[in-house]
Amino acid sequence: MNAMDVALICRALGDSNRLQIIQMLSDGEKCGCKLLEQFEITQPTLSHHMKILCECGLVEARKEGKWSHYSLNGETLDAFRQFVEGLCGSCREGKCGG
Amino acid sequence: MNAMDVALICRALGDSNRLQIIQMLSDGEKCGCKLLEQFEITQPTLSHHMKILCECGLVEARKEGKWSHYSLNGETLDAFRQFVEGLCGSCREGKCGG
DNA sequence: GACTCATATAGATGTTTGTCAATATGTTTT
DNA sequence: AAAACATATTGACAAACATCTATATGAGTC
Numbered sequence: 006m007n008a009m010d011v012a013l014i015c016r017a018l019g020d021s022n023r024l025q026i027i028q029m030l031s032d033g034e035k036c037g038c039k040l041l042e043q044f045e046i047t048q049p050t051l052s053h054h055m056k057i058l059c060e061c062g063l064v065e066a067r068k069e070g071k072w073s074h075y076s077l078n079g080e081t082l083d084a085f086r087q088f089v090e091g092l093c094g095s096c097r098e099g100k101c102g103g
Numbered sequence: 104m105n106a107m108d109v110a111l112i113c114r115a116l117g118d119s120n121r122l123q124i125i126q127m128l129s130d131g132e133k134c135g136c137k138l139l140e141q142f143e144i145t146q147p148t149l150s151h152h153m154k155i156l157c158e159c160g161l162v163e164a165r166k167e168g169k170w171s172h173y174s175l176n177g178e179t180l181d182a183f184r185q186f187v188e189g190l191c192g193s194c195r196e197g198k199c200g201g
Numbered sequence: 202g203a204c205t206c207a208t209a210t211a212g213a214t215g216t217t218t219g220t221c222a223a224t225a226t227g228t229t230t231t
Numbered sequence: 232a233a234a235a236c237a238t239a240t241t242g243a244c245a246a247a248c249a250t251c252t253a254t255a256t257g258a259g260t261c
Contacts, residue, residue, distance in 0.1 A: 008126065012119045019114030020219075024106055031193035034200065038237060050220055052239055065200045071228040071237045076200035077190070086187045092175070093184045095129040102132065102163045102174035118249080136207060148250055150209055169207045169258045 006084040010062070014085050017061040022046060023054050027077065030064065034076040104182040108160070112183050115159040120144065121152050125161065125175065132165075132174040 058064040062081040067074040156162040160179040165172040
C-alpha cells in the first residue's frame with residue numbers, strides 16, 4: 006500500500022460520521038437504512054459517505070434486491086494497520102520524541 | 104483515545120504532504136528547514152502543516168535557538184495504532200467481508 | 202546596530218468538501 | 232399498474248482547507 010492510498014483512507018476516516026460508520030461496520034455487515042437510522046444526516050449524504058468509503062477500499066458494498074449491505078474490507082484495513090505499525094516501529098527504535 | 108481524536112489525526116494524515124512529513128519524522132527528529140527542502144511548498148505552508156500535525160498530537164516541536172525540531176509523538180501514534188488494530192480485530196472474528 | 206536566517210502569523214484566494222433538496226433508478230408489495 | 236421503499240445522482244451552497252504573498256518575531260552573526 007503506497008502513501009497515496011493511505012492518504013485517501015485517512016481522508017475518508019477524517020470525517021466523524023464516516024469514522025462512526027466504520028466503527029459500526031466493525032461490528033459486522035450493515036445495510037444502508039440501518040446505518041442511516043443512527044445519524045442525523047439525509048439519505049443522499051449517507052450515500053455520498055458510503056461512496057467515499059468504498060472508493061478508498063475500506064468498505065465493500067453487496068447489492069441484494071433493493072438493499073445495499075456494507076462491510077469492512079479486511080484486506081485494506083489490514084494493509085492500513087501495517088502502515089501505521091510501520092510508523093510506530095520506528096518509535097520503538099528510539100527515533101521518536103516523548 | 105476517543106473517536107474525535109482519531110478523526111482529527113486522520114484529517115491531519117489525509118494530506119499527502121503531511122503524510123510524507125510523518126514518514127520523514129518516523130526516521131527521526133528533523134528541523135523545519137530540513138523538512139522544507141524536500142517539498143515544493145513555501146515556508147509558511149510548511150509551518151501551517153506542522154501546526155496541524157502538532158495540534159492533533161502526532162508531532163512534537165522542540166525549540167532550540169532559531170530552530171524548531173520536530174519529532175513524532177510515540178504515545179499518540181501508539182494510541183492511534185491501537186484504535187486501528189481494534190477495527191482489524193473485529194475482522195479477525197469474521198465480522199468483515201472479503 | 203544592521204544583517205541574515207528560521208519560523209510564525211495575517212490576509213487573500215481558489216479548491217475541496219459536507220450537506221441538503223429535488224429527482225432518478227430499481228425493487229418489492231399490494 | 233400503482234404505491235412504497237432503498238439507494239444513487241445531480242446541482243447548489245456554505246464552510247473548511249491548502250496555498251500563496253507580505254509581514255512579523257526572534258535568534259545568531261558581522
